[in-house]
Amino acid sequence: MTNEPLTLQGAVCPTPVQQRDRIVLGHGSGGKLMHDLIARTFLPAFDNPLLRAGDDAAVFRLSACSRLAFSTDSHVVYPLFFPGGDIGRLAVCGTVNDVAMLGAQPLYLTAGFILEEGLELAVLQRVLASMREAASEAGVQIVAGDTKVVQRGKADGLYITTSGLGAVLTGVEVGGAQAKPGDVVILSGPIGDHGIAVLGARGELGFDAAVQSDVAPLNHLIMALFDASEQIHVLRDPTRGGVATTLNEIAKQSGVGITLSEQSIPVRPAVRAACEMLGFDP
Amino acid sequence: MTNEPLTLQGAVCPTPVQQRDRIVLGHGSGGKLMHDLIARTFLPAFDNPLLRAGDDAAVFRLSACSRLAFSTDSHVVYPLFFPGGDIGRLAVCGTVNDVAMLGAQPLYLTAGFILEEGLELAVLQRVLASMREAASEAGVQIVAGDTKVVQRGKADGLYITTSGLGAVLTGVEVGGAQAKPGDVVILSGPIGDHGIAVLGARGELGFDAAVQSDVAPLNHLIMALFDASEQIHVLRDPTRGGVATTLNEIAKQSGVGITLSEQSIPVRPAVRAACEMLGFDP
Numbered sequence: 001m002t003n004e005p006l007t008l009q010g011a012v013c014p015t016p017v018q019q020r021d022r023i024v025l026g027h028g029s030g031g032k033l034m035h036d037l038i039a040r041t042f043l044p045a046f047d048n049p050l051l052r053a054g055d056d057a058a059v060f061r062l063s064a065c066s067r068l069a070f071s072t073d074s075h076v077v078y079p080l081f082f083p084g085g086d087i088g089r090l091a092v093c094g095t096v097n098d099v100a101m102l103g104a105q106p107l108y109l110t111a112g113f114i115l116e117e118g119l120e121l122a123v124l125q126r127v128l129a130s131m132r133e134a135a136s137e138a139g140v141q142i143v144a145g146d147t148k149v150v151q152r153g154k155a156d157g158l159y160i161t162t163s164g165l166g167a168v169l170t171g172v173e174v175g176g177a178q179a180k181p182g183d184v185v186i187l188s189g190p191i192g193d194h195g196i197a198v199l200g201a202r203g204e205l206g207f208d209a210a211v212q213s214d215v216a217p218l219n220h221l222i223m224a225l226f227d228a229s230e231q232i233h234v235l236r237d238p239t240r241g242g243v244a245t246t247l248n249e250i251a252k253q254s255g256v257g258i259t260l261s262e263q264s265i266p267v268r269p270a271v272r273a274a275c276e277m278l279g280f281d282p
Numbered sequence: 283m284t285n286e287p288l289t290l291q292g293a294v295c296p297t298p299v300q301q302r303d304r305i306v307l308g309h310g311s312g313g314k315l316m317h318d319l320i321a322r323t324f325l326p327a328f329d330n331p332l333l334r335a336g337d338d339a340a341v342f343r344l345s346a347c348s349r350l351a352f353s354t355d356s357h358v359v360y361p362l363f364f365p366g367g368d369i370g371r372l373a374v375c376g377t378v379n380d381v382a383m384l385g386a387q388p389l390y391l392t393a394g395f396i397l398e399e400g401l402e403l404a405v406l407q408r409v410l411a412s413m414r415e416a417a418s419e420a421g422v423q424i425v426a427g428d429t430k431v432v433q434r435g436k437a438d439g440l441y442i443t444t445s446g447l448g449a450v451l452t453g454v455e456v457g458g459a460q461a462k463p464g465d466v467v468i469l470s471g472p473i474g475d476h477g478i479a480v481l482g483a484r485g486e487l488g489f490d491a492a493v494q495s496d497v498a499p500l501n502h503l504i505m506a507l508f509d510a511s512e513q514i515h516v517l518r519d520p521t522r523g524g525v526a527t528t529l530n531e532i533a534k535q536s537g538v539g540i541t542l543s544e545q546s547i548p549v550r551p552a553v554r555a556a557c558e559m560l561g562f563d564p
Contacts, residue, residue, distance in 0.1 A: 030522025054535055055458050056380035056518060057353030059450055065347030071339030072445055073428045074394035076436075098338035112356035112443035114396070146355045146443075154358075156436045161394035161428075163354055163445035168341055175337050236338060240312025253336055 023119040028149030041121065042145060045128035046135070050108075050143040058143035060108065067168040069104035071095055074161040080123065082201035084193075084212030087160055088130035093217050095164035096138040097237040100219040103174040103226065104166030109135065110144040111162050116155035124158065131160075138217035140164070166219075169226055178233040179254035188221065189214060190266040191243050192282035196274045209274045242282070305401040310431030323403065324427060327410035328417070332390075332425040340425035342390065349450040351386035353377055356443040362409065364483035366475075366494030369442055370409035374416035374424075375499050377446035379519040382501040385456040385508065386448030391417065392426040393444050398437035406440065413442075420499035422446070448501075451508055460515040461536035470503065471496055472548040473525050474564035478556045491556045524564070 026033040043052060050058040062068075075091040085093075092109065099106040111131070115124065135142055197213040199205055218237065225232055234254070238246040243265065247258050267275075267282050275282045308315040325334060332340040344350075357373040367375075374391065381388040393413070397406065417424055479495040481487055500519065507514055516536070520528040525547065529540050549557075549564050557564045 028522070030524070030527055034522070053457060053459070054531070056383040057351040057386070057446070057448070059349055059351050059384050059386070059457070061349045062347075065344075067341055067343045068447075069339040069341050070390055070392060070447060071426050072392035072394045072443070074396050074430045074443060076396060076430045076432050101338040102341050104339065104341070108352055110352060110354035110445050112354045112394075112445075114356050114358060114441055114443075144353050148356045148358045148441075150358050150438060150441075153435060154438045156432060159396055159430075159432075159441070161354070161356060161396075161443035163392050163394075163443075164339070165350075165352060165447065166339070175335060175341070177335070240310070240316070242312070245312055249336070 021121050023115045023117060023121065023124065023149055025117050025149050025151065027115065028147060034147065038147065041125060041128065042147070045125070045132050046142040046145070048141045048143065050141065051145070058108065058110075060143070062107070062167055064167060064170075066170065069099045069102040069166045069168055070163070071098035072161060072163040073098060074159065076156065076159050077198065078156055079201050080127065080157050082213055083197045085197075085215040086127060086130050087158065088127035089134045090215050091160040091162045092131050092134035092138065092140070092142075093215050094237075094239065095162040096134075096140060096217045096219055099164040099166035100217075100222045101174075101235040101237055102166075102168060103172035103222070103232075103235065104168040105223065106138060106140045106164050106166040106219050108165045109140050109142045109162050111142055111160060112146045113148070114155055114159040115147060115149045116157055117149055117152040119157055127158065127160075134217060138219055169223075172226060174232055174235050176234055176236065176250050176253035179250050179256050179258075180233055181256060183233055185247065185258060185260070187243070187266065188218070190268045190271065191238070192267055192271040192275060195242075196271045199274070199278075205274055205278070207277075209270050211268065211270050211274070244281075303403050305397045305399060305403065305406065305431055307399050307431050307433065309397065310429060316429065320429065323407060323410065324429070327407070327414050328424040328427070330423045330425065332423065333427070340390070340392075342425070344389070344449055346449060346452075348452065349386075351381045351384040351448045351450055352445070353380035354443060354445040355380060356441065358438065358441050359480065360438055361480075361483050362405065362439050364495055365479045367479075367497040368409060368412050369440065370412035371416045372497050373442040373444045374413050374420065374422070375497050376519075376521065377444040378416075378420045378422060378499045378501055381446040381448035382499075382504040383456075383517040383519055384448075384450060385454035385504070385514075385517070386450040387505065388420060388422045388446050388448040388501050390447045391422050391424045391444050393424055393442060394428045395430070396437055396441040397429060397431045398439055399431055399434040401439055409440065409442075416499060420501055451505075454508060456514055456517050458516055458518070458532050458535035461532050461538050461540075462515055463538060465515055467529065467540060467542070469525070469548065470500070472550045472553065473520070474549055474553040474557060477524075478553045481556070481560075487556055487560070489556075489559075491552050493550065493552050493556070526563075
């Protein structure tokens with residue numbers, strides 16, 4: 001017999017120890033671990049009576065019997081946290097803005113989470129706190145949710161899909177097909193900030209661009225717009241593809257041409273410099 | 283100099299060739315590839331005027347000014363196809379049923395897709411066709427959607443998060459907290475079919491269980507229930523966790539005890555046999 005080192009392998013308990021600081025597959029199994037995760041982590045973060053009812057769907061009555069705007073966005077971003085935001089803030093704002101872009105006041109959100117086994121609970125909690133903050137800024141409630149856990153290496157930390165429901169303002173008719181000859185294009189701020197902030201956080205710039213993402217709920221801005229003018233025809237939140245793609249879509253939907261003056265498009269010097277180095281057109 | 287083999291590496295075009303049969307990262311970039319994917323694959327599958335409007339959110343007016351039920355579910359399943367269903371059918375039925383369980387007629391769905399780079403387009407098309415078929419069975423429209431593409435190895439083919447909106451039937455008050463002493467529990471069919479069908483498709487049973495998943499839209503069944511009786515207090519679609527967990531949740535929400543008679547719970551012989559071999563309690 002060789003002089004084998006002492007091993008305790010046979011004596012180790014094969015039952016998985018309840019890990020309290022990381023997501024395990026059991027958190028998605030529908031059993032006690034999942035219920036504890038929901039009760040201790042999700043419910044306190046988004047606390048409201050509709051969610052706390054704990055049914056398969058949230059039930060509510062809208063104050064006015066208006067037209068509804070209904071939208072969804074899946075959110076995948078690496079890294080999960082970047083200057084000016086994170087995946088949670090993005091998930092709330094993206095859907096709030098999509099609903100607001102149809103002239104609707106966003107009211108209720110749902111959120112579906114796909115969590116990767118091994119995700120730190122502290123990271124999840126930070127994302128949920130950020131979602132709560134963004135929802136509070138926007139004045140919306142997260143009223144239903146779902147959580148699935150996938151094996152390590154089958155996601156990238158976590159993915160969040162949010163859906164949003166809003167009440168369209170009375171008399172408002174906006175949409176991509178409503179652009180008319182004579183309309184002017186208004187940009188609410190400089191372009192490219194979010195993209196460069198995320199690339200910077202990935203370390204793909206090779207330098208510090210000192211640019212913050214401008215991810216924010218825009219519904220209050222949109223409501224102020226409608227207070228100020230009845231001549232608003234199209235609203236859109238340019239995300240992937242940027243301003244150029246967005247305006248192309250509108251031109252196609254409305255059957256109009258749109259002329260842009262490049263020097264009128266605001267681009268921060270830091271974003272312009274980063275784009276020049278990378279060979280991008282902001 | 284050594285006699286190196288001729289290499290054409292320097293002459294190979296670095297531009298990615300447009301792959302027509304698999305998902306590439308460019309399908310999620312917001313540019314032409316993504317628009318083509320949506321126009322050629324998603325829009326024809328779910329065709330309806332609200333989706334075709336192509337705005338950030340779908341806008342509609344409900345025929346009656348009723349209470350609304352709003353729900354979401356993320357769907358991750360391996361394998362994507364199993365006897366009796368697939369991830370697409372699951373994604374539509376899961377959310378349709380969650381909405382129906384609150385006594386609501388499901389009307390509109392949204393769907394957020396997270397696609398893994400390398401996914402075969404033919405697989406995606408098969409899933410979308412299945413979603414369309416399930417939506418048609420349920421009588422719902424998929425009115426808004428979103429598509430993201432993640433790098434190879436950051437998902438498991440595809441994940442689908444659906445959200446659903448329905449109009450609660452007038453006068454109906456159902457919910458997990460409404461169970462009352464004297465209520466009886468009615469099961470709509472045998473239990474465990476879906477779980478064993480998926481395990482079988484994974485090859486984890488080691489034998490052929492010949493069991494089909496019972497995934498189906500239940501909203502028409504639910505509406506027939508309300509036509510037949512005004513004494514319905516709680517409805518639930520037991521998914522993960524099964525009947526035991528579901529009844530425990532209801533008991534907790536309603537503050538009641540529920541007594542089950544094991545021999546009254548229908549279990550197909552094939553499911554019972556598979557569970558016995560695996561050491562599961564159906």
